[in-house]
Amino acid sequence: MxxxxxxxxxxxxxxxxxxxxxxxxxxxxxxxxxxxxxxxxxxxxxxxxxxxxxxxxxxxxxxxxxxxxxxxxxxxxxxxxxxxxxxxxxxxxxxxxxxxxxxxxxxxxxxxxxxxxxxxxxxxxxxxxxxxxxxxxxxxxxxxxxxxxxxxxxxxxxxxxxxxANLPFPLAPQQHEEIHSPPAVAVFSITGGTAGDRETRDIIAAVRYASQELGKLRLLVFGRNAEVRENALREGLRDVAVELDVCGVIDDKELIERFATSDVLLFARGTISSRRGSAIAGIGCGLPVIAFAGSETGSPITDAGVVLLPEGLDETTLRAQLGETLVRVLSQDDLRVQLVQRSRTAHEKFFxxxxxxxxxxxxxxxxx
Missing domain, CATH: 3.40.50.2000 (Glycogen Phosphorylase B;)
Known part of the structure; x- marks a missing residue:
C-alpha cells in the first residue's frame, strides 16, 4: 500500500x-x-x-x-x-x-x-x-x-x-546500576550569554561540594557552549579532585557513549519540562537526572528518575541544595538504582x- x-x-x-x-x-x-x-x-x-x-x-x-x-x-x-x-x-x-x-x-x-x-x-x-x-x-x-x-x-x-531524545533508536539499554570509578557527572550543553555564566557557576559549586564529600569525581561537559566554558570550569575546579573532560558538539554515537560512561545528568539549563530534549536524552539513556522544577514541570517528566529542586531559591541555597543532591544520588545506591529504573520506564512509555x-x-x- x-x-x-x-x-x-x-x-x-x-x-x-x-x-x-x-x-x-x-x-x-x-x-x-x-x-x-x-x-x-x-x-x-x-x-x-x-x-x-x-x-x-x-x-x-x-x-x-x-x-x-x-x-x-x-x-x-x-x-x-x-x-x-x-x-x-x-x-x-x-x-x-x-x-x-x-x-x-x-x-x-x-x-x-x-x-x-x-x-x-x-x-x-x-x-x-x-x-x-x-x-x-x-x-x-x-x-x-x-x-x-x-x-x-x-x-x-x-x-x-x-x-x-534526539538519539538513534531503538536505544540499547545502558547499565547504570553500578557506579563508575571515579563517579561521573554529565552536563549536556550550557546556555549562552549571562544565563550560561550562572549555570557554569552552579555546576562548579555543586561539583566542588560533591568532590569534597565523596573524593575524586569525573565531570563530563559536552554539547553546545561546552568549549566556551572550559576555561571557567578548569579555573573553578583546579584545587579539587575533579577530572574534567570537555568537548563541544558531538555526533549521536559519541553522545550515547558519554551518557553510558556517566552516573548522573546535572541539568542546570533553566527548569526541566517535557520539551527539554537535552534532559530527555539523559532519561532516554537511563540516567538519573538532577534538575530545577518550574511552571512547565509535570508528568511525564515527574514519572522519570528526576530529582527536582525548587525554582526561585537564592544563589547560596540553590548551590548548596544542588551539591547535597548530587552527593545523595552518587552515594546512595538504592536511590540511584530506583532513579535509573524510573528513567528507563518513562522513556519506554513516554519519550x-x-x-x-x-x-x-x-x-x-x-x-x-
Missing part, C-alpha cells in the same frame, strides 16, 4: 545544531512503521528572503492537497528577532492549497522580559499563537496545556506529545520515538 504523505515544514535552520530538524528526522523514522512517509521541507527565508521563499512554498504546496503538514513553531525559526508575524502567511498558503495543518509548539510559551521591546515581542507572539489555534486543524503541545499560561483551558483538536509516533498516528491517520 502506498505510504501516506506527511510534510514536516520548518523555518530557518538553527546553528550549530538544529534540534527541531533532528526531531523531525527521528519522528519520520518512527512513523515509517505506520506506513506514513514524513518528508522534511523548509521555508528558507533567511537565505532567500520572504518573497521568494513564499513563492516557492506556493509551488510546493500544489502537491500537498489533502496531506498533513506538521508546521514546526519556534518564534526564532520564523523571524529574526522573535516577531513571527509572517508565520501566519505560511499557514494561509497551506490552507489555500488544501493541506491539513498541524502546528507543533516547540516554543511552549511566548518569550518573557520586562523591557518595552520584550513586552511588544510577547504581545506579537501571543497574537500569533492564539491565531494559530483557531486557524490550524490540529495543535501539538510539547508541554501539557494545563501548565501553560496562554491556551484555552481545553483546546479543541489538540494533542500533548512530549519531545523525544521513545515509538511512543511519540503512536500519539501522532492518532490524528494523522484520520482526515477532517
Amino acid at each position: 502506498q505510504p501516506q504523505l506527511v510534510i514536516a515544514l520548518l523555518g530557518r535552520r538553527d546553528e550549530p545544531t538544529d534540534a527541531v530538524e533532528d526531531y523531525c528526522r527521528y519522528l519520520g523514522e518512527a512513523l515509517a512503521s505506520h506506513n506514513l512517509d514524513l518528508q522534511i521541507r523548509r521555508v528558507p527565508w533567511k537565505e532567500h528572503g520572504w518573497s521568494a521563499s513564499l513563492r516557492a512554498l506556493r509551488l510546493q504546496t500544489e502537491a500537498w492537497r489533502g496531506a498533513w503538514v506538521l508546521v514546526q513553531y519556534t518564534a526564532l525559526a520564523w523571524s529574526a528577532r522573535g516577531f513571527p508575524r509572517r508565520f501566519l502567511r505560511v499557514l494561509r498558503i497551506l490552507r489555500k492549497a488544501g493541506a491539513h495543518i498541524a502546528v507543533v509548539f516547540h516554543d511552549a510559551e511566548p518569550f518573557g522580559g520586562a523591557r518595552l521591546i520584550d513586552r511588544l515581542r510577547r504581545t506579537m507572539q501571543l497574537h500569533v499563537m492564539h491565531t494559530v489555534l483557531t486557524f490550524s486543524d490540529h495543535a501539538v503541545f510539547t508541554v501539557t496545556p494545563e501548565r501553560l499560561s496562554w491556551p484555552p483551558s481545553a483546546p479543541v483538536k489538540s494533542s500533548f506529545i512530549p519531545v523525544g 521513545s520515538w515509538q511512543a511519540i509516533a503512536s500519539r501522532y498516528v492518532k490524528f494523522l491517520q484520520r482526515t477532517n
